[in-house]
Amino acid sequence: MTPQTPLAASPPAATRAGAASHLTVRDVAITYPAHAGKPAYTAVDGVDLQVDAGEFVTVVGPSGCGKSTLLLAIDGLVKPSRGEIALGGKAVTGPGPDRAMVFQEFGLLPWRSVQRNVELGMELNKRSDREAKARELIRLVGLEGFERHHPHELSGGMRQRVGIARALAVDPDVLLMDEPFGALDAQTREIMAEELLKIWDQRRTTVVFVTHGIDESIYLADRVVVMGAKPGRILETIEIDLPRPRTPDVRATPEFQAYRARISALLFGQTIDERRVQDLS
Numbered sequence: 001m002t003p004q005t006p007l008a009a010s011p012p013a014a015t016r017a018g019a020a021s022h023l024t025v026r027d028v029a030i031t032y033p034a035h036a037g038k039p040a041y042t043a044v045d046g047v048d049l050q051v052d053a054g055e056f057v058t059v060v061g062p063s064g065c066g067k068s069t070l071l072l073a074i075d076g077l078v079k080p081s082r083g084e085i086a087l088g089g090k091a092v093t094g095p096g097p098d099r100a101m102v103f104q105e106f107g108l109l110p111w112r113s114v115q116r117n118v119e120l121g122m123e124l125n126k127r128s129d130r131e132a133k134a135r136e137l138i139r140l141v142g143l144e145g146f147e148r149h150h151p152h153e154l155s156g157g158m159r160q161r162v163g164i165a166r167a168l169a170v171d172p173d174v175l176l177m178d179e180p181f182g183a184l185d186a187q188t189r190e191i192m193a194e195e196l197l198k199i200w201d202q203r204r205t206t207v208v209f210v211t212h213g214i215d216e217s218i219y220l221a222d223r224v225v226v227m228g229a230k231p232g233r234i235l236e237t238i239e240i241d242l243p244r245p246r247t248p249d250v251r252a253t254p255e256f257q258a259y260r261a262r263i264s265a266l267l268f269g270q271t272i273d274e275r276r277v278q279d280l281s
């Protein structure tokens, strides 16, 4: 980043200790304009977030609190009505090859093979080594041997692996993931979380990952951003101090459970244990 830019001069307290901020969201508000007889709606307001290069940040919050809106704004598809978003010190003014989005619905082209779906972004960038690069990424996401398959011949988890490979193919500085495992069954979802961490461990791409799942948000993250609704805002950012590489048994540790209780308390105003006691009484 360029230290002389105004965004780089944001308060050091908002940055993780010892690391330069890579992605900066500063005092962002996003209002959807009135349309079709519906009034204007402020989806998020006063959002400040700084993400370091190589950091894995998850965003958790109730439905409608503006998680996707925030992600779309970082991607440059939605314009903030106030505030600034910058990547590497450069203001985000629209979509760019430095960011790639992975959606819940996979977004694959059904008529294209796995190989050709992964090549898609590289075609747009006119990369000449796209065939070899796509093969390498297909191997990375564990789909070697499925290059010629079409999306309808794959399971949900496999389709999402293709989506991840396709996003990584453009070598993004930031990978934006909007509930990428939301359409998968619980078991596949856990497997995919582990797979994603393995991929991230190898490439250390900066990730902003939106989820409804508290456990998923903790398991994956260096930091969890907890959002509240009406208007969408950040309630708290929680540093996750759990060892990496993470393995599923970490979920049973007291530390993990303490994070879960803290996030639940923020989201629901009370801890899961407190609610259990109330339910039983």
Ligand SMILES: Nc1ncnc2c1ncn2[C@@H]1O[C@H](COP(=O)(O)OP(=O)(O)OP(=O)(O)O)[C@@H](O)[C@H]1O
Residues within 6 Å of the ligand: 032, 033, 041, 042, 043, 061, 062, 063, 064, 065, 066, 067, 068, 069, 070, 212, 232
């Ligand atoms: N294009 C739009 N026009 C008007 N309002 C919108 C538009 N897109 C989203 N909204 C509203 O903005 C708010 C935030 O929506 P958003 O999809 O960002 O929330 P979310 O936290 O991602 O929700 P979910 O978890 O259910 O996906 C919602 O109240 C939604 O109705």
